[in-house]
Amino acid sequence: MTKPSPISPTIPLDQDGIHHGFLKLPYSRDDSAWGAVMIPITVVRNGNGPTALLTGGNHGDEYEGLVSLFKLAESLSAGEITGRVIILPAMNYPAFRSASRTSPIDAGNMNRSFPGKPDGTVTQKIADYIFRYLVPEADIVLDIHSGGKTLDFIPFAAAHVLPDKEQEARCVAAMKAFGAPYSMMMLELDAVGMFDTVVEEAGKTFVTTELGGGGSTTAERIAIADRGVRNILIHAGILKGEIEPSPTGTTMLDMPDDRCFVASEASGLYEPCVDLGDMVKEGDLIARIYDVERTGTPPREYYAPREGIVSCRHFQGLIKTGDCLIVIAEVL
Ligand SMILES: [Zn+2]
Numbered sequence: 001m002t003k004p005s006p007i008s009p010t011i012p013l014d015q016d017g018i019h020h021g022f023l024k025l026p027y028s029r030d031d032s033a034w035g036a037v038m039i040p041i042t043v044v045r046n047g048n049g050p051t052a053l054l055t056g057g058n059h060g061d062e063y064e065g066l067v068s069l070f071k072l073a074e075s076l077s078a079g080e081i082t083g084r085v086i087i088l089p090a091m092n093y094p095a096f097r098s099a100s101r102t103s104p105i106d107a108g109n110m111n112r113s114f115p116g117k118p119d120g121t122v123t124q125k126i127a128d129y130i131f132r133y134l135v136p137e138a139d140i141v142l143d144i145h146s147g148g149k150t151l152d153f154i155p156f157a158a159a160h161v162l163p164d165k166e167q168e169a170r171c172v173a174a175m176k177a178f179g180a181p182y183s184m185m186m187l188e189l190d191a192v193g194m195f196d197t198v199v200e201e202a203g204k205t206f207v208t209t210e211l212g213g214g215g216s217t218t219a220e221r222i223a224i225a226d227r228g229v230r231n232i233l234i235h236a237g238i239l240k241g242e243i244e245p246s247p248t249g250t251t252m253l254d255m256p257d258d259r260c261f262v263a264s265e266a267s268g269l270y271e272p273c274v275d276l277g278d279m280v281k282e283g284d285l286i287a288r289i290y291d292v293e294r295t296g297t298p299p300r301e302y303y304a305p306r307e308g309i310v311s312c313r314h315f316q317g318l319i320k321t322g323d324c325l326i327v328i329a330e331v332l
Helices: 063-075 093-097 122-137 165-178 195-201 219-235
Strands: 017-026 036-046 051-055 083-088 140-145 151-153 156-159 182-185 205-210 251-254 261-263 268-272 285-290 300-303 308-314 324-331
Touching (some): 017 122, 051 219, 083 122, 122 195, 140 219
Antiparallel strands (some): 151 308, 285 300
16 A cells, blocks of 8 residues: 655645645755745646646756746636646756755655655655656646756657557657657666656656756747647647647657767866767767866867767766767657
8 A cells, every 4th residue: 555645735736727836745854844845836727628747847957848837837827728737847846946957855866766755755755746646637748858957958859669659659749749849769778767757657648858958048948848838738639729830840860779879988178079960970070088187188089979960968068987978869
């Protein structure tokens, strides 16, 4: 028998109209003896219809989803929709408030904490609540990521290859409806504990994104997120209107195997030799890494292990052994 969640919503999740409130998680600590973590949530409902669960801040330093969903929560009206939209802009709220990928409370990486535990750490408790109480309510789930402080991506919506081909087709159709400049069939190096994995295993239509990164955002990337969120709600039959495609169309990408990922095998000063969106051939020089301790040492050079488009790169000027240096995806 699974324990009940310690989290309680301060608003009804199933009533018509707009309700802004919190998921309240008791958390006793030095600066607040009987305190709680208050995770903002908005539920907009208008009669019977499909439910969309829109999530951001799964990682606390990925700002496209955070901005777009805080904005949507303030602007969406019940009269515009049929059904229900559950907006959770900052899933890992403590991480969001510390501008970090993981939680400052328990070092919890939300996207490695699913399905979560009702009697676990703060991050595990939040994951458990989302998985057991919100995901079952949803017909479609959109989780908006970007690269955070350490990575930067070309803007893409993504779906995964799934064992159930009918479900995969639903997810691919929703990914294309999002209307990002790129649409990626994404390979995960380690899918254990991911929100994506548990939502897909629950049979839901699921779309994720990588819309930028670097621990900040841009007007262009926010516009892509805003348009994508709206398109997903129209695609789900919740919002009226026409799906607005990307002005540049969407380029289909694939990550067929782990040769797409290049990890750094040195620590040092990073010189990118290609930029995001560049096309590379196998063997092209993609980066140099310099010894930080002395001048006059030849840099370590990295070459493209495959042909494709530079879809992700290490963002910071310094790099460590094991960091993801570059991701090269195949253009379909
Ligand atoms: Zn993320």
